[in-house]
Amino acid sequence: MLSLSKLAILGLGFISQASAVILQNGQVRETYFPNTRLESFSPSSYRTYPANASEISYKGRWDSKYVSWWSAPGIKFGYTGQTVAITFGNLTTDRVLVGYRIGGLDWIFTNITAGATHLLVSPETPGATLTAGPINPWTFELRVTNWAYGIQIDSVHVAKGEKLIKIPDFGRRIEVIGDSLSAGMYTSYEGLSSWAYGLGAGLGNTEYTVTGYPGICAADQDCWGNPRGQVHQWFYTSDTSWRAQPRTMGLLLPPPADIVIINIGTNDHNSHNNVSTSAYIDALGKIIQGIHGKWPKAQVIVMSLWLGFYQSGNTYLPNAPEGWVKEIQDLVKWFNSDKYLKEPLVYDGVTKKTTKLRPRKKETPFVHWFNTKGILQHNDMGPQWHPTDVGAIKVASHLQEFVRMRFGWELEATGPEVWHETEYWNDESGY
Numbered sequence: 422m423l424s425l426s427k428l429a430i431l432g433l434g435f436i437s438q439a440s441a442v443i444l445q446n447g448q449v450r451e452t453y454f455p456n457t458r459l460e461s462f463s464p465s466s467y468r469t470y471p472a473n474a475s476e477i478s479y480k481g482r483w484d485s486k487y488v489s490w491w492s493a494p495g496i497k498f499g500y501t502g503q504t505v506a507i508t509f510g511n512l513t514t515d516r517v518l519v520g521y522r523i524g525g526l527d528w529i530f531t532n533i534t535a536g537a538t539h540l541l542v543s544p545e546t547p548g549a550t551l552t553a554g555p556i557n558p559w560t561f562e563l564r565v566t567n568w569a570y571g572i573q574i575d576s577v578h579v580a581k582g583e584k585l586i587k588i589p590d591f592g593r594r595i596e597v598i599g600d601s602l603s604a605g606m607y608t609s610y611e612g613l614s615s616w617a618y619g620l621g622a623g624l625g626n627t628e629y630t631v632t633g634y635p636g637i638c639a640a641d642q643d644c645w646g647n648p649r650g651q652v653h654q655w656f657y658t659s660d661t662s663w664r665a666q667p668r669t670m671g672l673l674l675p676p677p678a679d680i681v682i683i684n685i686g687t688n689d690h691n692s693h694n695n696v697s698t699s700a701y702i703d704a705l706g707k708i709i710q711g712i713h714g715k716w717p718k719a720q721v722i723v724m725s726l727w728l729g730f731y732q733s734g735n736t737y738l739p740n741a742p743e744g745w746v747k748e749i750q751d752l753v754k755w756f757n758s759d760k761y762l763k764e765p766l767v768y769d770g771v772t773k774k775t776t777k778l779r780p781r782k783k784e785t786p787f788v789h790w791f792n793t794k795g796i797l798q799h800n801d802m803g804p805q806w807h808p809t810d811v812g813a814i815k816v817a818s819h820l821q822e823f824v825r826m827r828f829g830w831e832l833e834a835t836g837p838e839v840w841h842e843t844e845y846w847n848d849e850s851g852y
């Protein structure tokens with residue numbers, strides 16, 4: 422977003438070794454990351470599945486070499502026994518922090534070494550030795566916390582005589598397209614503390630992909646070191662990080678989403694990037710037409726932008742103007758106009774062509790505007806202009822309710838939406 426430190430952070434991204442020190446209000450957070458790396462691995466005591474085993478489900482963006490991209494990508498599978506080990510390929514970012522869990526239990530975080538095998542589930546792992554529980558078979562889920570770093574799956578191992586079990590995808594699917602605000606920048610566990618994660622996990626029984634990357638614009642130009650904008654990059658498997666060489670790798674989109682949430686434009690709006698209003702609106706419109714071309718049945722929610730707060734005398738006020746509020750609303754109106762719905766246009770970010778969608782019958786409106794005004798307050802934003810953990814939870818909760826009211830999706834998570842280490846409590850009374 423706004424600050425110069427964004428440049429520093431993006432610059433840091435060019436170091437290919439991750440660092441898992443977490444800062445909390447400027448101090449090093451005490452963390453409990455088990456060391457899961459196996460010093461020696463003897464394949465004969467395991468049953469091994471290759472990365473392409475049909476039992477392993479890939480969540481979010483992955484390429485054909487089983488390398489992960491963007492924010493909070495992951496894998497999920499069922500398993501028998503009390504052992505899960507994973508061998509990570511050499512294209513893994515060395516020491517990348519991942520979160521993993523059994524069933525709906527809390528996340529466990531650990532550093533991954535490129536090319537190494539990690540024993541992630543053993544009888545000592547919370548939940549591993551339980552013999553009964555509502556989530557059956559036992560599931561293992563792992564997600565990468567950082568948008569720029571990635572993992573490569575080489576193979577998955579269970580104990581000899583045990584097996585992996587394919588877990589069918591949930592019946593609902595959301596896609597979030599955005600920048601640092603969606604990717605989880607400056608929240609405690611980054612992607613796994615982002616509002617985008619919380620939205621997917623909190624709706625429950627929902628698959629989610631977070632195609633967000635810090636600093637990226639909607640418009641296709643360099644913004645804060647991202648060489649391309651989302652109007653280009655969304656159509657590609659890889660993100661805009663240094664890992665992607667060239668930056669046009671792969672055309673594997675996730676399966677069609679039912680609902681796509683777009684939160685993009687804060688970087689376009691920043692005068693540093695010099696994106697004109699018309700270039701921004703053109704790019705946002707093409708992103709929506711791109712989604713409509715790829716996933717004709719998807720409903721699209723465009724979020725209004727927020728730009729942080731400042732102290733004004735004896736209170737706090739949002740930074741004005743909030744960012745192209747009227748222009749975004751007008752674009753949504755245009756998509757819902759008779760003129761557009763009679764002759765809908767679709768955009769292909771690879772060929773860069775806009776074509777008429779020649780159907781069929783008149784389309785029904787599919788673009789919705791979500792007004793974020795009043796959700797975040799001054800102390801929901803950290804000093805680096807991004808939501809705090811609490812701010813992210815607020816955004817996720819309001820979006821969940823919007824989705825429930827607009828599309829009738831009941832909130833089906835009844836426990837397992839876990840925001841790691843956000844349980845603040847007071848068990849002392851009367852002071």
Ligand SMILES: *[C@@H]1O[C@H](CO)[C@@H](O)[C@H](O)[C@H]1NC(C)=O
Pocket residue numbers: 439440441442454455456457516532
């Ligand atoms: C994880 O990585 C961080 C930073 O590289 C390091 O400080 C920490 O000790 C590592 N933790 C483990 C368990 O290896």
Ligand SMILES: *[C@@H]1O[C@H](CO)[C@@H](O)[C@H](O)[C@H]1NC(C)=O
Pocket residue numbers: 471473474475
């Ligand atoms: C996985 O890859 C191997 C080697 O390329 C191939 O023989 C096998 O059929 C693949 N399995 C699946 C389930 O695609």
Ligand SMILES: *[C@@H]1O[C@H](CO)[C@@H](O)[C@H](O)[C@H]1NC(C)=O
Pocket residue numbers: 508509510511536537575
């Ligand atoms: C990583 O690279 C090394 C050296 O090229 C190779 O011996 C090893 O098998 C590779 N490991 C994986 C998991 O790809």
Ligand SMILES: *[C@@H]1O[C@H](CO)[C@@H](O)[C@H](O)[C@H]1NC(C)=O
Pocket residue numbers: 695
């Ligand atoms: C910003 O954009 C305008 C219009 O395209 C152009 O004239 C100007 O030179 C640009 N400024 C910078 C600093 O790139």
